[in-house]
Amino acid sequence: AQSVSQHNHHVILSEAASLELGCNYSYGGTVNLFWYVQYPGQHLQLLLKYFSGDPLVKGIKGFEAEFIKSKFSFNLRKPSVQWSDTAEYFCAVNPLFSGGYNKLIFGAGTRLAVHP
Amino acid sequence: ETGVTQSPTHLIKTRGQQVTLRCSSQSGHNTVSWYQQALGQGPQFIFQYYREEENGRGNFPPRFSGLQFPNYSSELNVNALELDDSALYLCASSSGRAQETQYFGPGTRLLVL
Numbered sequence: 001a002q003s004v005s006q007h008n009h010h011v012i013l014s015e016a017a018s019l020e021l022g023c024n025y026s027y028g029g030t031v032n033l034f035w036y037v038q039y040p041g042q043h044l045q046l047l048l049k050y051f052s053g054d055p056l057v058k059g060i061k062g063f064e065a066e067f068i069k070s071k072f073s074f075n076l077r078k079p080s081v082q083w084s085d086t087a088e089y090f091c092a093v094n095p096l097f098s099g100g101y102n103k104l105i106f107g108a109g110t111r112l113a114v115h116p
Numbered sequence: 117e118t119g120v121t122q123s124p125t126h127l128i129k130t131r132g133q134q135v136t137l138r139c140s141s142q143s144g145h146n147t148v149s150w151y152q153q154a155l156g157q158g159p160q161f162i163f164q165y166y167r168e169e170e171n172g173r174g175n176f177p178p179r180f181s182g183l184q185f186p187n188y189s190s191e192l193n194v195n196a197l198e199l200d201d202s203a204l205y206l207c208a209s210s211s212g213r214a215q216e217t218q219y220f221g222p223g224t225r226l227l228v229l
Contacts, residue, residue, distance in 0.1 A: 101172030
């Protein structure tokens with residue numbers, strides 16, 4: 001069965017620290033990849049996405065992610081976090097197959113707390 | 117541009133009852149997907165509606181059903197509620213049924229007692 005693993009359930013950082021959140025998926029075919037963020041009291045918002053092309057994608061608020069096909073990974077990075085980055089981060093995969101429908105498989109999420 | 121909206125925001129039901137949740141898709145979007153997010157977990161795909169028909173389904177029993185209307189809004193119906201159905205139900209819309217990005221609404225939090 002297809003699945004998505006996020007390595008860290010809780011991460012605590014100080015402002016200006018660098019961030020890397022791991023995401024691995026299990027599916028051998030073509031995928032679209034996403035990172036969504038949920039700020040406290042808000043709904044899920046798209047942070048960035050990868051469909052094809054350059055495996056290093058840039059998103060909003062200084063976030064970027066790198067797709068490494070050989071490792072089935074799509075890790076999220078930010079060089080310097082801010083207190084306002086405190087949120088829950090979800091990695092999601094859309095496995096493209098002949099069924100032709102848009103099904104996102106989510107990881108369990110990583111709660112990030114950034115201290116001033 | 118209006119985003120995805122859902123109603124109600126919160127709902128309390130008892131075991132065995134039936135519930136209907138509603139979703140209005142983002143302007144210009146013709147596809148709606150529903151997800152269940154239990155506490156501490158990521159969202160799980162329930163099903164997708166495209167042009168008023170169920171287009172794909174996750175691992176949920178038949179008591180989870182839905183509808184999509186000509187204006188692309190959608191309903192999620194759950195019959196014979198169980199305690200484990202307590203969760204946040206998310207609706208997402210997209211401009212197509214396959215590869216397009218999904219945009220999420222705020223969700224309906226359902227508590228089954």
